[in-house]
Amino acid sequence: EPEVTQTPSHQVTQMGQEVILRCVPISNHLYFYWYRQILGQKVEFLVSFYNNEISEKSEIFDDQFSVERPDGSNFTLKIRSTKLEDSAMYFCASSVGGTGTDTQYFGPGTRLTVL
């Protein structure tokens, strides 16, 4: 069964460094998402992406964040200058459609630790 994959599973970085989190969505899916979960808190929506454009973003997704689909398979989340509060589990998801009823398929997550 196709699945969403994410690399790395765990990333440790120093505050102020740039990180790129990578995701490979399911191949026939058109909509892509990033969510994050700070330890002990809810899973929070960051951004949705369709047709090489951001379709929706949350307040969290400020200028420090960017997303890209650099080729036909990868979907990346870049954090330009990491802060301590960026430490979280980051989940990528993809779906065929982008409506409220479409099922999103999630990857296993990347745990980001900012020191």
Place this chain on the structure above:
Amino acid sequence: AQSVTQLGSHVSVSEGALVLLRCNYSSSVPPYLFWYVQYPNQGLQLLLKYTSAATLVKGINGFEAEFKKSETSFHLTKPSAHMSDAAEYFCAVTLTSNTGKLIFGQGTTLQVKP
């Protein structure tokens, strides 16, 4: 603000007992509702979803949930717990058909005792 509340961050049941995980939502319009499960070191997996068809929704692994508009609830149940059901469960909503943005509850960890 729209939100999802899961009552009980930890629920413990005995193997074979009823599982009941509670989810309430606040929304000015009936939302679309989802239950996801996360097993250790895995991604969130859809258990079931309500999209304004039948109010009683059956999902995978014997789980079901009932949408009750009058109670703004979407509780997840399973008649008989298995050890393999031990995981974290997330209730989530999308607010309209125009967005895929999921709004999550805080999650409930289900422990199943032998």
